[in-house]
Amino acid sequence: MAEPALIDIRNLTVGFRARSGALLPVLRNVDLQVCRGESLGIVGESGSGKSTLALAAMGFLKRGLQRMGGQVLFNGDDMFDRTRKQLEAIRGGQLGVVPQNSGQSLTPTLRIGTQMREALRLHCTLPEAEHEARVINLLSQVRLPDPSTIMQRYPHELSGGQQQRVAIAMALAGEPDALLLDEPTTGLDVTTQAHILELLRELARTRNMAMVYVSHDLGVIARVCEKVQVLYAGEVVLEGPTRHVLTDPLHPYARGLLASIPRLGETHLPVALDGRPPTPGKTGSGCAFAPRCVLANDQCRSKRPPLITSAHGEVTRCFYPEKTGQIATIGSGTDPVHHDACGDTALTLRDLSISYARSGLIERLFPPAVPTVPTVDGISIILAKGETLGLVGESGSGKSTILKSIAGLLPPSGGQILMGADTPLTPNVERRRPDQLRCIQMVFQNPDESLNPRQSVLEILSQPLRLYFNLRGRALQDRAVELLETVRLGSHYLDRRPEQLSGGEKQRVAVARAFAANPEIVLCDEITSALDVSVQAAVLELLNDLKKSMDTTYIFVSHDLTVVRALSDRVAVLYQGRICEVGPAAAVYGSPSHPYTDILLNAVLEPDPDVAPKLMAEDVVELAPPACGCPFQRRCPRKLDSVCETDTPPSQTGADGHVVRCHIPLNEL
Amino acid sequence: MTEVSPITAPAQSRLQRVLTTLQEVVRLPSGSIGLTLVTLHIVLALISPLIVPYDFKEMNSAIILADPSAAHWLGTDHLGRDVMTRVLLGGREALIVTGIATPAALIWGGLTGVLLGLRGGWLDEVVMRLVDAFLALPGVLPLLVLVTVFGTGNDVLIPTLAFFFGIPVIRVARAATHEVVARDFISAARARGHSQLTIVRRELMPNVLDTMMVEGAMRWSWMLLGFSALSFLGFGVSPPTPDWGLMIADARVYMSLAPWGVLGPVVALSSLIIGINLTADALAKTLGLDRSRKAVV
Numbered sequence: 001m002a003e004p005a006l007i008d009i010r011n012l013t014v015g016f017r018a019r020s021g022a023l024l025p026v027l028r029n030v031d032l033q034v035c036r037g038e039s040l041g042i043v044g045e046s047g048s049g050k051s052t053l054a055l056a057a058m059g060f061l062k063r064g065l066q067r068m069g070g071q072v073l074f075n076g077d078d079m080f081d082r083t084r085k086q087l088e089a090i091r092g093g094q095l096g097v098v099p100q101n102s103g104q105s106l107t108p109t110l111r112i113g114t115q116m117r118e119a120l121r122l123h124c125t126l127p128e129a130e131h132e133a134r135v136i137n138l139l140s141q142v143r144l145p146d147p148s149t150i151m152q153r154y155p156h157e158l159s160g161g162q163q164q165r166v167a168i169a170m171a172l173a174g175e176p177d178a179l180l181l182d183e184p185t186t187g188l189d190v191t192t193q194a195h196i197l198e199l200l201r202e203l204a205r206t207r208n209m210a211m212v213y214v215s216h217d218l219g220v221i222a223r224v225c226e227k228v229q230v231l232y233a234g235e236v237v238l239e240g241p242t243r244h245v246l247t248d249p250l251h252p253y254a255r256g257l258l259a260s261i262p263r264l265g266e267t268h269l270p271v272a273l274d275g276r277p278p279t280p281g282k283t284g285s286g287c288a289f290a291p292r293c294v295l296a297n298d299q300c301r302s303k304r305p306p307l308i309t310s311a312h313g314e315v316t317r318c319f320y321p322e323k324t325g326q327i328a329t330i331g332s333g334t335d336p337v338h339h340d341a342c343g344d345t346a347l348t349l350r351d352l353s354i355s356y357a358r359s360g361l362i363e364r365l366f367p368p369a370v371p372t373v374p375t376v377d378g379i380s381i382i383l384a385k386g387e388t389l390g391l392v393g394e395s396g397s398g399k400s401t402i403l404k405s406i407a408g409l410l411p412p413s414g415g416q417i418l419m420g421a422d423t424p425l426t427p428n429v430e431r432r433r434p435d436q437l438r439c440i441q442m443v444f445q446n447p448d449e450s451l452n453p454r455q456s457v458l459e460i461l462s463q464p465l466r467l468y469f470n471l472r473g474r475a476l477q478d479r480a481v482e483l484l485e486t487v488r489l490g491s492h493y494l495d496r497r498p499e500q501l502s503g504g505e506k507q508r509v510a511v512a513r514a515f516a517a518n519p520e521i522v523l524c525d526e527i528t529s530a531l532d533v534s535v536q537a538a539v540l541e542l543l544n545d546l547k548k549s550m551d552t553t554y555i556f557v558s559h560d561l562t563v564v565r566a567l568s569d570r571v572a573v574l575y576q577g578r579i580c581e582v583g584p585a586a587a588v589y590g591s592p593s594h595p596y597t598d599i600l601l602n603a604v605l606e607p608d609p610d611v612a613p614k615l616m617a618e619d620v621v622e623l624a625p626p627a628c629g630c631p632f633q634r635r636c637p638r639k640l641d642s643v644c645e646t647d648t649p650p651s652q653t654g655a656d657g658h659v660v661r662c663h664i665p666l667n668e669l
Numbered sequence: 670m671t672e673v674s675p676i677t678a679p680a681q682s683r684l685q686r687v688l689t690t691l692q693e694v695v696r697l698p699s700g701s702i703g704l705t706l707v708t709l710h711i712v713l714a715l716i717s718p719l720i721v722p723y724d725f726k727e728m729n730s731a732i733i734l735a736d737p738s739a740a741h742w743l744g745t746d747h748l749g750r751d752v753m754t755r756v757l758l759g760g761r762e763a764l765i766v767t768g769i770a771t772p773a774a775l776i777w778g779g780l781t782g783v784l785l786g787l788r789g790g791w792l793d794e795v796v797m798r799l800v801d802a803f804l805a806l807p808g809v810l811p812l813l814v815l816v817t818v819f820g821t822g823n824d825v826l827i828p829t830l831a832f833f834f835g836i837p838v839i840r841v842a843r844a845a846t847h848e849v850v851a852r853d854f855i856s857a858a859r860a861r862g863h864s865q866l867t868i869v870r871r872e873l874m875p876n877v878l879d880t881m882m883v884e885g886a887m888r889w890s891w892m893l894l895g896f897s898a899l900s901f902l903g904f905g906v907s908p909p910t911p912d913w914g915l916m917i918a919d920a921r922v923y924m925s926l927a928p929w930g931v932l933g934p935v936v937a938l939s940s941l942i943i944g945i946n947l948t949a950d951a952l953a954k955t956l957g958l959d960r961s962r963k964a965v966v
Contacts, residue, residue: 407860429859437862450853454875463871464861517861 004076005033006178006210007057012070014052014061015280023068024281026052028235030070032212036177039204039211041225041242043218043257045532046503047277049234054180054214058091074178093123096171100183102163106155112139112166113151116173123174138169143199160395161192168199178210179203185220189394189559194603194613197223216532218261219605222246223612230254233277233288236307240314246607248329250314250321252293258329260537262562263606264589269334269566272538276502287317295323334541337548338569343384345421346553347406347440347521352379352415354398354405354577373627374413376401376577382421385520388547388554390568390585392561392600398577399557400445403523406555407442408432438468441514445526447506451498457484457509458494464516483512486549487542504535508542515546521553528563540566561604565589573597575632576625583658593660593669595638630663638664693955700951706944710937714761723751725758725911734927744929746920755911756933760941762906763896763913766823770830771889778835779881782842783873787850787865797843803836808891809898816904826896826905834892838884845880849873879956886949890942897938913938 009032015025027049034040044050055061056072059079072079074095079087091097099105107115116135120126126134139147142165155163164184171179184200185193201224204211215221221228221242228245230238230253238251249255256273263270275292278284286301287293293300305319318324354376376398383389391399404410406417408429417425419436426432441464444450451460461480465471471479481491487508498506507527514522524543528536544567546552558564564571565585572582573594581594592598602614625631629645636644640663649661662669694700729749737744743752785793803811812833819825849855850873858868899905900914908915913934920930 404856409856409860429862432862434862437860440860442857442860444853444857446853450857452854452872452876455871459871463858463863467861467863513857 003035005035005073006075007032007034007212008071008073008076009033009053009057010071010073012053012056012072013068014049014056014065015068016064016066018281022281023066025068026065026234026280027056028233028283030231030234030236032057032229032236034178034210034212036210037204037208038227039213039225041213041215041221041228042231043215043221043228044231045216045257045277045534047279048231050214050216050231051182053231054182054212057180057212058095058097059087060091088122092119092171093174094177096174096176096179098164098167098171098179098181098184100186102167103155103160105167106163108155110154111151112153112155112158116151116166116170119170119173134173138172139166141172141203142166142169144169159192160188161196164188164192164196165199168196168203172203172207176209178212180212180214182214183216184213186215186217190561190603190605191394191599191615193220194605194615197605198615200224217605218246218258218533218607222607222609223605230257233283234280235288235317236315237289237317238314240310240316241312243609244312244314246609248325250310250316250324251289251318252295252324252327253289255324255327255329256292257534258607259327260534261607262537262540262560262566263330264562264565264601264604266330266566267336267586269336269540269544270533270537271328272541273534274538276504287319294327295320334544336544336567343386345382346385346387346419347383347555348416348418348421349379349381349383349402349406350416350418352402352405352412352417353377354401354410355413356401373625374577375625376405376412377625378578379415381572381579381582383521383553383555385553386547386551388556388567388569390564390571391555391557391574392559392564392571393574394559394600396576397574399559399574400525401577402574403442403525403555403557406521407440407523408437434468438464438517439520440523441517441519441521442523442525443507443510443514443527446530447503447510448498448530450510451506451513453498456495456497457501460498460509461513461516464513468517479516483516484509486515486546487512502535503531504538507531507535507539511539511542511546515550515552518550519552521555524554524556526558529558529560536563543567561589561600562606573600578625578631579661580632581658581660583654583660584656587654587656587658591656593654593658593666594632594662595636595664595669596632599635599637630661640664690952690955694948694951697951697954699947700955703944703947703949703951706940707948710760710941710944711764713757714764717757717761721751721754721757723754725750725754726909727751734923734930736927737929743933744927746916746927746930747923752916752930752933755916756913756937759911759913759916759934760937762910763893763900763938766826766830766896767889767892770827770834771885771892773827773831774835774888774892775838775881775885777831778838779842779877781835782839782844783846783869783877785839786843786846787869787873793843796839800836800839804840808833808895809902812895812899813902813904816899821899821904821907826899830892830895834888834895838881838888841880841884842877845877846873849876880958883949883953883956883958886945886952890945890949893938893942893945 009030012027012030013025014027015023018024030053042050042053052065059072059082061067067080074090113135116138117131120131120134124134135151136147139150144150144162144165158166185196188196197220213221213225225242228240228242229236230251232253238245238249238254245254259271260273261270273292278288286303287305290296290300299319305317307315307317308321309315310321353374355372355374379402381389391402393399401410405412408427411427419425419439425436458480461483462476465476465479480494484491484493489505489508528539531539547554556564556567568585570583571585571588573580573588573596575596580596581588588597592601605613626633629647630649633639633644643663649663652660652666654660654666660666660669695704727750731749732745733749734747735741735745741751741753743756746752785796812829815829816825855868855872858872896905897914900912901918906912906915916934917931924931
């Protein structure tokens with residue numbers, strides 16, 4: 001490298017002092033170099049230290065953490081030696097930062113223009129009079145439409161994607177030489193994510209900045225980075241050009257990680273990575289990954305492997321990089337159990353519509369002239385016993401709303417929910433019969449929220465067991481152990497509290513609680529989105545096993561199209577609470593017909609540097625669904641004429657049994 | 670509840686949890702200082718009748734307003750009574766009254782708050798506006814009115830204090846309930862079809878309890894101040910019973926001549942209140958309820 005690195009981290013070790021008084025490292029001997037015009041990705045699962053590393057690059061450590069050794073050089077000077085004043089000048093100036101959740105990092109009470117001008121006052125040499133023009137210029141650089149209107153808005157008036165763009169514009173305010181991005185697109189919809197990444201690629205090209213991306217998503221890294229570092233238990237285990245790292249990495253962990261990612265083209269389930277990463281201070285003297293590695297031998301367990309540079313410039317912390325080829329990188333694990341939709345009916349949704357608008361006293365006395373458009377409308381689906389229905393759509397598409405309604409937590413405003421083919425369910429959960437309640441169980445998105453932190457695992461599992469089966473004492477405990485074993489946790493978990501479990505273990509307990517009721521239908525609301533990919537694969541496998549042994553019917557909601565693909569027999573694509581397309585998974589994913597499905601599938605990022613997402617429509621914000629016509633009319637790239645605005649699209653049934661709601665004739669789609 | 674919990678482990682672990690919480694509180698500087706002060710006061714209140722050197726009523730006209738000496742460590746008051754003796758005994762009444770009234774305030778305020786937070790609707794609106802209206806009044810005023818009407822015995826003071834100091838608790842309990850009710854484990858319990866009572870008892874209460882503990886400690890210190898203020902104004906303990914508030918009221922006239930008569934009870938009262946506040950602070954930190962700390966981590 002001719003040019004000296006702009007961000008140069010050398011042998012950095014960061015730790016925190018434990019209760020026992022010992023210093024436990026969270027980053028161990030990390031080296032990181034990024035030059036101008038380069039982009040480096042830092043990949044790792046939660047707890048791997050990736051965010052700590054990114055913050056350390058700014059010379060910042062979270063409270064409780066301390067530097068135990070090493071240097072963090074920016075432009076040749078150590079960030080930790082600088083005074084507060086100097087740091088303030090660099091941060092946000094030469095070194096821009098884009099945080100993960102910009103919705104939370106923007107001040108809610110200040111207009112966008114005011115916040116942007118504040119950033120300019122601190123880091124811009126232009127005279128104050130020109131700041132306004134500069135703000136408009138920055139906002140248009142991040143391709144926000146109509147910057148002068150955006151300036152007048154408050155953060156909450158912008159969509160997630162727009163907020164992220166504002167955060168990027170703000171990071172660019174100081175004309176930075178380097179940009180740190182901490183999970184810049186996590187939490188955004190796939191289509192928005194694709195647009196933001198495209199924007200960042202372009203910025204990197206035109207501005208010759210050094211960029212550091214922190215992400216757990218290998219698809220994102222594949223899209224925007226030339227080099228990748230893989231962190232595991234606080235140390236760099238692999239570093240190299242993106243193409244090598246994502247196609248044929250020389251470290252067992254990276255290979256396992258790749259295999260655990262579900263992919264669009266794969267009909268098998270991904271393979272889970274067994275075990276969990278060591279907690280700080282528990283890494284032992286050998287290789288940190290050895291306990292989970294299939295290749296591990298005694299040498300791996302006793303000695304820490306050095307970094308070895310391979311022929312094509314990959315650096316790996318493994319004794320046997322040549323042997324890693326034995327581990328597959330594409331997960332073709334268990335074949336998912338598929339069920340055809342011709343058995344008995346488990347659940348029927350008949351023309352379901354749900355409205356969030358509360359009819360208060362004023363609305364009742366003075367009904368609005370135009371009736372409110374329901375959030376979810378016209379959902380009619382018949383679910384066969386043992387079938388898995390995937391519901392996909394972007395945030396706000398009403399997927400979770402439908403689940404809540406089926407569970408009785410949100411009474412629908414119209415239509416019917418029927419158990420089987422003909423037993424109507426009362427909309428309100430309080431009035432349902434116990435056996436009806438037992439039949440439908442729900443697993444929530446985030447186990448931290450859905451498990452009571454004050455209850456032990458036994459108490460959590462005993463709630464449904466006591467309620468539905470009136471189990472007590474010994475019988476209760478035995479059944480709880482049995483349930484724990486079905487989700488592959490042992491009886492020693494009974495006394496633990498949620499805080500003592502890892503994310504994946506918590507979600508298993510939540511699944512066990514749902515299955516404690518011997519349910520016929522299990523509603524899964526984004527149940528893997530709060531989990532790491534390797535853990536996600538394990539949960540998917542678990543659901544598949546349970547389906548095999550208990551013949552459960554699932555409704556599986558996710559924004560992640562690859563996850564839905566892995567498990568579903570049938571998929572329904574939702575847009576703004578209306579079904580665009582529904583059909584057998586293979587048909588929907590194989591020959592997508594609705595323009596929206598096309599857009600969604602094209603925006604999916606896979607960990608493959610050669611596949612670029614196709615951006616077909618702008619990521620416009622829409623607040624309410626249109627009152628009439630096709631729900632997708634405003635974003636549709638293939639919109640016909642006025643017919644799309646006035647008439648509800650007809651249902652067209654294709655040969656492979658899948659239904660598309662679109663005005664364009666089926667053979668032209 | 671008729672059913673007996675078949676689980677033996679959690680009962681033990683609950684005790685363990687209390688013990689570990691206590692350990693963590695003590696580990697914090699504020700916790701160790703605070704708990705030491707509070708424990709010291711409670712122990713002194715318990716054993717003071719056995720260790721005081723004089724009778725608290727015993728007057729001696731020969732040594733009125735005497736300076737501290739070997740015989741009278743804190744001097745004597747305007748009636749020649751030993752200040753040290755009276756300071757040592759002066760917290761007993763306050764601790765007994767607030768010791769009963771604080772839990773009572775927590776229970777009635779807490780239960781009302783939780784129920785309002787759960788139920789919402791017009792009742793919630795009405796009660797909360799009443800609470801707002803009450804909180805706008807200066808604290809001692811309504812107390813004085815009630816005490817003037819009903820007299821000053823402990824049988825009046827305890828329910829009065831419990832009632833008035835329970836009102837702010839409603840607000841805190843309601844807010845804590847709102848926070849918990851929004852979480853998915855409550856939805857999960859509702860979707861399973863548990864009764865409202867079970868949800869409150871099993872899912873909600875254990876999560877509100879931490880907040881209530883900290884709130885309880887804070888209320889206790891406020892109530893001590895309130896009680897002493899009443900005594901100071903002559904509505905609390907009746908003479909000659911020694912009480913800090915009353916002693917301050919009596920001695921403040923002679924402050925320039927015998928400062929110890931005021932300083933003694935002031936130091937005693939403030940050290941107890943500071944102790945309680947420090948403990949509450951440490952407890953909040955340990956239980957993760959400290960907002961400023963939450964924002965950083």
